[in-house]
Amino acid sequence: MRRRGRCADCGRDGLTIFGSRPDGAGVCGACYRTHRPKTHCQECGELRFPAVKAGGSSGSARTLCSRCYRVEQPKRRCEGCGQLRKINSGRVGHQGLSLCSTCYVRRQTPVSCDDCGRLAPPAVVPGGRTATTQVLCARCYEQPKRPCGVCGRTRRVAVKATADAPDLCFTCHQAAEVACMICQRFAPGRLGGVNDAPACFACILAGRITALLTGPDGQILPALLPLRQAILATGNPQATLSNLHRSGRRAPHVLADLAAGRLPVTHAALDSRGTSRSIDYLRVLLVA
Secondary structure (H helix, E strand, C coil), rough: CCCCCCCCCCCCCEEHHHHECCCCCCEHHHHHHCCCCCECCCCCCCCEEEEEEECCCCCCCCCHHHHHHHHHHCEEEEECCCECEEEECCCCCCCHCCCCCHHHHHHCEEEEECCCCCECCEECCCCCCCCCCCCCCCCCCCCCEEECCCCEEEEEEECCCCCCCCEEEHHHHHHEEEECCCCCCCCCEEEEECCCCCEEEHHHHHHHHHHHHHHHCCCCCCCHHHHHHHHHCCCCCHHHHHHHCCCCHHHHHHHHHHEEEEEECEEEHHCCCCCHHHHHHHHHHHHC
């Protein structure tokens, strides 16, 4: 069971401490990704985070990045439909047949749902991988919410945590890898990130922060340069974008007022704008 506490990188409190930095300080899942060692994928040759490692629990004979592993993910012939598909490994019942996800669900024996009373294949049962104490059909079962390891929000998890990666919500999991038009890197980002052109999250963040901190004279005040550098150096631009735009987008308005000189760069000035998660995030950066 992982403990909860204050992340040594981003400074947010109450987060699940997913791993540690090289100096041993505990960090959340979002920040841990910046400290994970990258390795050369044995398929494409790029230096990336490994999805599977040679000789690991996946059974893969090679170390592969997530993109290459999706292509080479092992598939077997389903004994239900006969199609070459990913098999639900580790499942019990059905006389030991190798079944794909679709056939596994179809062959489940209908039971009475403890919530609606319908006879339907169970989605969860007591003693399974979830902590439920009821037998629930797919219509009644609600996937539990957990803090996402990237954006930090408590949301339904799309991909569960592994030894090398944190839980991912659906939004963060679906973040596309794009050929960034600005830095020319292939990295997670948005297809219409900057001027309707593909851009990575790091370049999107740099552009937005620069625009927010630029004053009416077209310059960034010298007093704001350390704050800009602190925001860009957080190590996880996707999480930073999410943190800055929480709670009614208060942080962008505060940054704009700082740039225009309407607000001094002090904790007292931030306190005058009320409390929100985005304001608290700025306060942590000022401390840093």
